[in-house]
Amino acid sequence: MRHFCIWLGKFVLLALCLIQLCWAQDTLLVNKQQFTLDDFVTFGGKTIKQVKVGWESYGKLNEDKSNVILITHFFSGNSHAAGKYSQDDAKPGYWDSIIGPDKAIDTNHYFVISVDSLVNLGVHDPHVITTGPASINPETGKPYGLTFPVVTIRDFVNVQKAVLESLGISKLHAVMGASMGSMQALEWATAYPDWVARMISVIGVGQADAWTTLTLEQWAMPIRLDKHWNHGDYYQRQIPVDGLTASLMMITQQAMHPDYINAANPQHWPLEAAPLNDINQSHQVVNWLKNAAQARANIMDANHLLYLVRANQLFIAGHHDKLEEAMKRVKAKSLLLPSHNDLLLMPYMAKQVHQALLAAGKSSQYAEINGPMGHLNGVVGIAQHSSTIAAFLAAKDSL
Template identity: 60%
Template sequence: MKKIPCLPLFRKHLLALLSLLLFCQFSWASFLVEKQRFSIDNFQTHNGKTIPNVTLGWEAYGQLNADKSNAVLITHYFTGSSHAAGKYHESDAKPGYWDAIIGPGKAIDTNRFYVISMDTLVNANANDKQVITTGPASINPETGKPWGLSFPVVTIRDFVEAQKALTDSLGIKKLHAVVGPSMGSMQAIEWAVAYPEQVGKMISVIGVAEADAWLVAGLQKWSAPILNDPNWQQGDYYDKTPPLAGLTRSLATITQEAMHPRIFNQLNPQHSAMEAGPAASITQNFKVVDWLYSAAQGRASSMDANHILYLVRACQLFIAGHEGNLQNALNKVQAETLFLPATGDLLLFPEMAKQAHQQLQQAGKTSHYAEIQGDWGHLDGIYGIQQQADTIKQFLEQ
């Protein structure tokens, strides 16, 4: 069993521990970045609804070349944001989530590529000052009040359309590549299907091409604690007490399901089934439960419960192409593709990525496949991505 570096220093807070792990694994000689703002008037959703004004944040690393042919789009995961690399300030505790592979000389080389990343619609981190996103927590200009559940249901295609509006505004006619992990992989393959002539390469990390019945039912477990929180009030809680208890339980579920039991147990070596408190009273938690919920509670303050519900629904509705037939959608792909699932992923199983890879090959497309090894499970697509750095670099530069 692998030892976790620096583990004794952080036992109580998962987020602090993860930050330390990243510090121990990677060099943090990172560049500074700035969050930029992009707005779209009268945004039309895939389901035919109109959002009068959409504003989203985005970041860029590197320089766009003269013919604007070197753009690489990074599409982020479920609870992520556009902060894929670099730091906002030198004093920041850590850089963006994929700083290990994005930057000068790295797998996604910013000396060569102009790398763009954008906050999604209904971004989970609606209360984070570094995230700019339109969603249920935003003010509806027609009412002057938060949208709540009157905000239209949005899809992965809508995330792509917002990104395309940004790239169009920059004069980018074709993306050298679209690369994304988890929910970002859905966006990446949707790009390749929706705009086949505008995507040169596509990399799906810990991803899928459609949400099957198992995944849809599993994702509902993320929504259930929020829906069952009395403070949720059918999404109308913005001038009242927010459903933080439900949101915390949701985030705890998300965190545990994104991890493999191996790493979860390594992070809790002192756990014992013989703890006195739980043996004495049903109302007392095991220490591991308090640990998990404490970490989730720390994240809840920057997130919005309705936004989590909308993201869940976007993922549940996903099938590449959004036309109901996956093979027909994949037949449209012109991009060369690379699938990088995590071997130990118990959330988006490697078999799901392998099926899409094989379907593309059967359709005569050029597709490649490799797996990320590790103890983190689904999170190996974030914390273990450097393992496939050479694969990514060669794929992008060949």
């Protein structure tokens, strides 16, 4: 019996090693690449010189360049949608569960590409390449600060279009994005309808309504109130880290659902000793959220957050007509996947787009993502709709 146990132990160990080896071989390894535009004219008519953005891709571009799927990222995200930069990375890109060989977005068939946005929040992340207020203005040799032009979701799309055109791409098999990425996906379908055969909007919205605009303004307020913000001119001074941390705390909480936060903090008790005995002390759950926000603040920039807020506040699909009129220009088949318990971009916002598309005689599907995390279901729970996404991508072109 002893010899059998030793043999079994060795067998299990060998099996685990083989499994780990297979996982390592299946890991999608990616590289960040850089794209530069000498001059970029914004939707508002301002010129930005030497625009630089990062991009990464998965899979291979086919001969006629017809297998392209563009992934547009969310507010605090970047172009790292799948895979790892090295085998040692702690975790892969945010949608690795659906992007890769034999997954819903199958990189055996599709060339998947994603681009860092202008004014990307993670400007100090070594894997992010972006141009924004923290960048050096080539005309002054100093950071732009608030002299950087206001940018819009259309500008994010136009930079992506320039990247694609540099690769000889002139049509998208599909465009798909979550949250702020959903805005970009829908903007693609309305601004450049002849490019887009399929559009997938995850935890999405067609316009920033009054409620959403006020919510976004709350994200900006702590930064503007930080004593070190100095009207955006802080790059050679003390940075407004307290304001940025407070903003990130608010964003993170609103992107979650009470069920998740309560479950993640089972030790919470209203009458905790520290806050009971000292007004300067906080509850455990407050420290939990603050510590997470502080860790993220290290790679982010306060002014970039303000510019992202404004881009989202200015959003309406098409950047011109009413939403209903903009949907008439869409030629793509559309799939809308809101989160059932989203408290940030609530399901009614996706339903508004879906109904406007149907009213315009367009092809639109609607299904909800379930899970405990609210808005973040669209990131961590997307795999539950793998079959829906795969079937949608495989459907015949509408163009």
